[in-house]
Amino acid sequence: MSRRFSVRFLRALSAIALATTVALGGASPAAAAPPAPPGVTRTDVINYFAGLTGRNWLSGQQDGPNSNPTQWTNKVRDITGLFPGVWGGDFGFSQNDIDNRQRVFDQAKAAWAAGSIPAITWHACVPLVATCNFEGGSWPVKGSWLSDSQWNELVTDGTPLNTSWKRRLDQTVPYFQQLKDAGIPVLFRPQHEMNEAWSWWGGRPGANGSRKLFQITRDYLVGKGFDNIVWVWNVKDLAGKAGSVGDYYPGDSYVDLVTLDVWVQYFPSNDWYQAMQNISHGKPIALAEVGRTPTPAQLAAQPKWTYFSVWMDWLIKPEYNTNDGVKATYYDGRVLNRGEISIPTGSQPGRTGPITGVGGKCVDVAGAGTANGTAVDLYDCNGTAAQRWTVGTDGTIRALGKCLDVTGQGTANGTPIQIWDCNGSGAQQWQSLGTGQLRNPQSGRVLDVPGGSTANGTRLQIWDANSNAWQRWTLPA
The missing domain is CATH 2.80.10.50 (Trefoil (Acidic Fibroblast Growth Factor, subunit A))
Known part of the structure; x- marks a missing residue:
């Protein structure tokens, strides 16, 4: 029996046992434990991802809605008997999202305690409005757009729109503070897919464009003392646009993880894979959003990705995923799931x-x-x-x-x-x-x-x- 087959076989048996235990209302066969001991730092997490490069990949699942922030990770469990290594939540922008943000961060704490790394995205409204909704089409976020002059005001320190954005950032402070107080590092992905103009923050290249808002966001929250945030920069796999990704990169000092959302194709093209390596300057790279669960063969062909995260209900869309395909990836010996993550801390002696x-x-x-x-x-x-x-x-x-x-x-x-x-x-x-x-x-x-x-x-x-x-x-x- 090959080692890879034996690992997959043992994982499948464990998953069946877990699924049976859950179905019978029992506890998990193994006691839950955080991915790192007390005292873990943001730097420890970054170094952990760097160490995964070319060796392992963390499984991941974006969850939601905010009113039910375990819906899709539980579906992963139903399919595989396992939970993902990265759990994803969102601040959101509708009134319902805002009303349920505490549920999201309660789950972030629970995910960490159980052995997953929490990751937070933010679909934010333009600072001119209090709430907004995603409606699709060419202008998907209703009421959220800025003219060029308004954008310039937004990224100019001390202007009314700039101040309004910082007040919007203040809404995140109590939630990040909860994680900091609990000693939990968190992956934070603001202004995602910033190379595409579907969002009010996206599609603006250059020094005062989309990347400037990322810099403002990071500087402001770091200034609030949040040294537990791992800063995740993100773009989308737009066709023919891999060569222009540098127009959106905020700089090495602002970025901890370099990530790609894969929606144009099912898996990154070689030009995007190379572009992300080039712009990362050696930082860890990852797939922050995918529709289709990458296969073990695909991950082996592009081994420098460090995690992938399936977007919400795409997990069960038949044109994207099958249960057998999801199982094949979660059971692969190189993929790390909840309970298999062990982040060393800098306090440990060398x-x-x-x-x-x-x-x-x-x-x-x-x-x-x-x-x-x-x-x-x-x-x-x-x-x-x-x-x-x-x-x-x-x-x-x-x-x-x-x-x-x-x-x-x-x-x-x-x-x-x-x-x-x-x-x-x-x-x-x-x-x-x-x-x-x-x-x-x-x-x-x-x-x-x-x-x-x-x-x-x-x-x-x-x-x-x-x-x-x-x-x-x-x-x-």
Whole structure:
């Protein structure tokens, strides 16, 4: 029996047992537990997603309406016997949505306690009106539009419309405060699909366009002290528009996760997959909205997505999904569902000491230099600080206060290794494999000694994984 088949088989048996237990009114077979211990931070969550890159995917489901924020995650359970790893809610904009926001955030807390990561979207009304409704058509959100002059007023600090938007943001504060007080990090996706003009906030490229409102939103809520928000930037897979995605990107300092909504196609085209990697600059990427549950084969073909989230009732639309298709993905051994997420926290100690490789030589910071860009090489072990590495639970490997880094976010064979200021990018993420290799998920390649040379000063690189001894490393105990 293959490992993948055995994992799927065991998951299917567990799911059947869970479904039977639920049907009989019993408790879940395993005690619920949050995805991370107390003290987890936003940075811990970001690093966790970075570590998933190229390795695993979290399942996800958008739920609603706000009056029933478990309707579609329960349907996932009915189909698979499992719950999604990412639970999605929405602030919403109708009066009914607003009246039931507390239900949404009660469920966000319950989802976290049960082992899922909460994710919140916001279909917001233009700040000229108190409520609005989604009605479809070419102008789907009734009463929500701004002229160019009104938009310029909105994104200009201190103007009446700008102030009105900040008062609208104030409505979110009590809810985010509840999560912060409970120690719960949350994925927040404001101004989603900002590259399309169906929404009043979308379809405006450039520095003072849609991305400016994202920047204003983030700055305002961060200024309120919400260090538990993971900032999710989002665009839609518009045909022929992958090349213009940069016109909407608010900048690396504003974005934690880079996400795509897939509605033009069932699964991202290669040009969109590449565009999202390019704009992310090594940050984790994900599918924030899909209609069809991605198949295991599709996820394997585009392995750098870190989660997907099926949009509400699309889960059961026959032109998008079948029960067997949903099961196949949830049961795949690489897909992580509720209860299978374990986020390490930065408070956990790392392992510190030398990293040894081919010929018994040590991984070494050349000349014990501390400048960004200093080469990392192979050298006789000498016990100095230049060879004392801390293998962190956040996926980093550090020496001399810097991080082991793939030069220039490179992904090609032969890209050299250096040290650089730690910045949370994919160029600084490393996974210790059972083979003894150290893998950089962003590139999909492993730490390598060129040609297996054992000469002092041989600079390390990344290379395709193979069976050569010079890709095997012994880490600190």
